[in-house]
Amino acid sequence: MTSAFRPDFEALQVSNLHAYYGESHILHGIEFEVRRGELITLLGRNGAGKTTTLRAILGLTGRRSGSVNLNGQEVIDWPTHRIAHLGVGYCPEERGIFASLSVEENLVLPPQVRSGGMSVEELYAMFPNLAERRKSQGTRLSGGEQQMLAMARILRTGANLLLLDEITEGLAPVIVQKLGDVLGALKTRGYTVILVEQNFRFAAPLADRHYVIEHGKVVECISREQLPSRMDALHQRLGV
Amino acid sequence: MDFLNIPLPAILAQLVVGLINGSFYALLSLGLAIIFGLLNIINFAHGAQYMLGAFVAWFGVQYLGVNYWAALILVPLTVGAFGMLLERTLLSRLYREDHLYGLLLTFGLALIIEGVFVQLYGVSGKPYATPESLRGALNLGFMFLPKYRAWVIVASLVVCLGSWLIIERTKLGAYLRAGTENSQLLQAFGVNVPLMITLTYGFGVALAAFAGVLAAPIFQVSPKMGSDLIIVVFAVVVIGGMGSILGSIVTGLGLGLVEGLTKVIWPQASGTVIFVIMAIVLLIRPAGLFGKEK
Numbered sequence: 320m321t322s323a324f325r326p327d328f329e330a331l332q333v334s335n336l337h338a339y340y341g342e343s344h345i346l347h348g349i350e351f352e353v354r355r356g357e358l359i360t361l362l363g364r365n366g367a368g369k370t371t372t373l374r375a376i377l378g379l380t381g382r383r384s385g386s387v388n389l390n391g392q393e394v395i396d397w398p399t400h401r402i403a404h405l406g407v408g409y410c411p412e413e414r415g416i417f418a419s420l421s422v423e424e425n426l427v428l429p430p431q432v433r434s435g436g437m438s439v440e441e442l443y444a445m446f447p448n449l450a451e452r453r454k455s456q457g458t459r460l461s462g463g464e465q466q467m468l469a470m471a472r473i474l475r476t477g478a479n480l481l482l483l484d485e486i487t488e489g490l491a492p493v494i495v496q497k498l499g500d501v502l503g504a505l506k507t508r509g510y511t512v513i514l515v516e517q518n519f520r521f522a523a524p525l526a527d528r529h530y531v532i533e534h535g536k537v538v539e540c541i542s543r544e545q546l547p548s549r550m551d552a553l554h555q556r557l558g559v
Numbered sequence: 560m561d562f563l564n565i566p567l568p569a570i571l572a573q574l575v576v577g578l579i580n581g582s583f584y585a586l587l588s589l590g591l592a593i594i595f596g597l598l599n600i601i602n603f604a605h606g607a608q609y610m611l612g613a614f615v616a617w618f619g620v621q622y623l624g625v626n627y628w629a630a631l632i633l634v635p636l637t638v639g640a641f642g643m644l645l646e647r648t649l650l651s652r653l654y655r656e657d658h659l660y661g662l663l664l665t666f667g668l669a670l671i672i673e674g675v676f677v678q679l680y681g682v683s684g685k686p687y688a689t690p691e692s693l694r695g696a697l698n699l700g701f702m703f704l705p706k707y708r709a710w711v712i713v714a715s716l717v718v719c720l721g722s723w724l725i726i727e728r729t730k731l732g733a734y735l736r737a738g739t740e741n742s743q744l745l746q747a748f749g750v751n752v753p754l755m756i757t758l759t760y761g762f763g764v765a766l767a768a769f770a771g772v773l774a775a776p777i778f779q780v781s782p783k784m785g786s787d788l789i790i791v792v793f794a795v796v797v798i799g800g801m802g803s804i805l806g807s808i809v810t811g812l813g814l815g816l817v818e819g820l821t822k823v824i825w826p827q828a829s830g831t832v833i834f835v836i837m838a839i840v841l842l843i844r845p846a847g848l849f850g851k852e853k
Contacts, residue, residue: 377747403749415744419736427730428737429748476748 330355330480330511331376335385338375345371347535348385353480358502358512360522363532364558369515370412372532373482377402377409389480405480406433408473412484412515416465418458422449425457425468429476436477445501446471463494470501480511487518495521519557531556565823568701573819575699579708579777581815582715583770587792588799588807589719590766593726596739596802597759600650600661606789607669608764611638612771613780614676617685627690627776631714634772635765642764646757669786676782684779711773718769719808726804735759739802794837800850810848 331353338346346368353359361369375383378399387395389405403409408429417425426439426449443450446467452460460468466486473481487495495518502525505512516522522529523546531539531553539556541549587609594602602608615634619625625633645668653660689707696703726732738745738755746752771785778784792811799810814833821829828835840848 379743379747398753399743399746400749400751403747409744409747411744411747415741417737417740419740420733424733428733428745430750432749473748 329353329388330357330390331513332388333372333376333386334388336372336375336383336387337385338371338380338383340371340381345380345535346375346383349375349532349535350537351530351540353511353513355511356506356509357527358506358514358525359528359530360514360516360526361530361532362516362519362522362553362557365517367532368535369532370484371535373409373484373513373515376482377407403429403478404432406478408432408476408478408481410469410473410481410483410486412488414465414469416457416460416468418456420457421453422455422457422460422468423453426453426472426475429472431476433477433479435479436475439475442471442475445504463490463497466490466494466498470498474505479509480513481505482513482515484515485517486514487516487521499525519553529553570820570823571699572702573823574816575702575704575708575819576822577816577819578712578812579815580818581812582712583774583788583811584792584795584815585719585808585811586715586766586770586773587788588795588811589722589804590763590770591792591796592799592802592804592807593722593735593766594760594763595796596804597735597742598646598650598654598661598756599658600653600665601658602760602763603662603666603789604645604668604672605665605763605767605792606785606787607672608638608642608767608785609771609774609788610676610782610785611641611672612768613687613775613778613784614680614771614782615768616772616775617687617780620687627688627772630772631769635768638768638771639761639765643757643761646760650760651753651756673782673786680782682781682783684781684784687775687780689776707776711777714773715770718766719811722766723804723808791833794833796847798833798837798840798847800847803847803849803851806847806849 329352333352334350336346336349337344349368349372351359361372363369371380374380376387378394378397383395385395386393389402389407392405394402394405417428420428426442437445448464449468449471452464457468458465470486486498490498499521502512502514506525514522514526527543529541529546530537531541533556541553587605591602591605594600612634615637616627616630619630619634649664650661653664693707693710696705697709726735734745734750734755738750738752742752774784795811795814796807798814799806814836817836818829818832821832844850
């Protein structure tokens with residue numbers, strides 16, 4: 320996992336990342352990298368530190384140390400709102416749909432962080448349910464629709480590095496299928512994606528690489544090619 | 560025409576008086592609600608900031624020749640800027656701590672500000688002249704309403720409804736609503752939340768100062784004017800629901816009317832009726848009339 324840093328090539332390189340919530344030391348030197356246009360997953364059991372890794376990249380944890388290099392910029396000391404403007408879109412685990420905003424207000428809430436985002440019309444074409452319910456209160460949508468909204472919301476901003484936390488959690492298979500299609504489409508458009516996922520069968524066909532996290536550390540990196548031969552070991556690690 | 564053996568004109572007159580008091584309750588509780596929503600701080604300095612508004616307007620006339628109409632714009636800007644300074648230098652250090660620290664800090668600030676003004680100006684009121692164009696009274700048939708008091712009702716309604724429209728209908732308001740719900744996520748989307756917090760606190764303080772300027776010709780300018788009023792305003796905020804924007808406006812005006820009505824029906828109870836209502840609301844709807852259960 321130690322490779323020379325090439326700023327025009329890697330979208331994100333995380334090295335020796337430590338993060339804390341108050342006195343609790345959650346991340347113990349996370350290391351991984353994502354190249355432009357890749358989709359990688361962070362796998363691991365509950366409480367391993369996957370969500371905290373995404374939050375630490377954005378500066379949403381307490382104290383943190385180490386290095387987070389985004390498009391060649393060291394951002395470990397940056398305030399959260401500036402990091403977003405390097406083209407990062409975040410979809411939190413609890414989806415984060417605002418109850419006091421309508422569907423459309425939720426959709427257009429995040430400011431543009433880069434040029435080249437999708438238009439509201441394109442997004443409504445991609446997620447027709449949202450168009451029908453654009454005037455509804457955001458949290459009146461079904462779980463699946465809320466997830467679509469949480470995705471659509473960051474695609475409008477022009478973000479090209481997406482941090483997606485457990486987007487399939489608790490959703491019906493048909494919606495999980497739809498999200499898989501969306502991710503496939505995003506990949507062909509050149510988006511870079513970091514996927515935190517419990518649903519390994521959802522993640523496997525999409526991902527270029529899998530990083531397994533245990534106790535706040537990356538313990539294994541498995542490429543798409545290595546996956547078939549490492550399946551048993553991986554299942555053991557994830558306890559599935 | 561009588562109601563409960565009370566002449567109707569007397570009731571109507573007290574309702575108008577109640578509406579004037581309600582205008583101040585609404586303006587002040589709106590500022591408190593906005594600040595509490597985004598900052599999670601109960602701004603105990605609100606009464607002192609209202610008093611500062613009145614005093615700065617009085618300074619303006621006394622030393623700088625700033626008339627009432629200019630003061631109505633300039634004083635909220637000045638006192639609001641002072642509020643932003645307090646937020647940047649003091650309040651911003653407390654966001655990671657328990658709410659109680661913010662309350663203690665703002666309470667302490669209120670005591671210091673009031674203490675300084677008592678020391679300098681004593682507790683008696685300073686008169687502030689009603690602007691020329693608003694002298695005289697309107698004949699409403701059942702009462703003579705001083706023009707200035709009618710203006711207070713109109714001005715506070717316009718400012719309250721304007722603020723409400725901005726919060727409910729604009730992008731800036733959407734940021735405020737979203738930040739009130741989940742400021743971390745809003746910041747993760749790239750919104751400069753620390754700056755937004757400073758501006759929001761400044762806006763809330765400016766509303767208090769605006770109320771102070773409006774009050775100056777009615778209540779006189781005195782260091783204690785804020786602490787007398789703010790206790791009732793806190794009761795209004797609790798009844799309306801902490802952090803509810805519309806709740807604070809509607810409850811402020813409504814309770815002014817209730818208080819006015821009590822003055823004619825049972826005068827002895829008029830000083831306590833709001834607190835009795837507060838107790839009942841807390842028993843039945845602990846989150847307040849317009850508040851959301853957390």
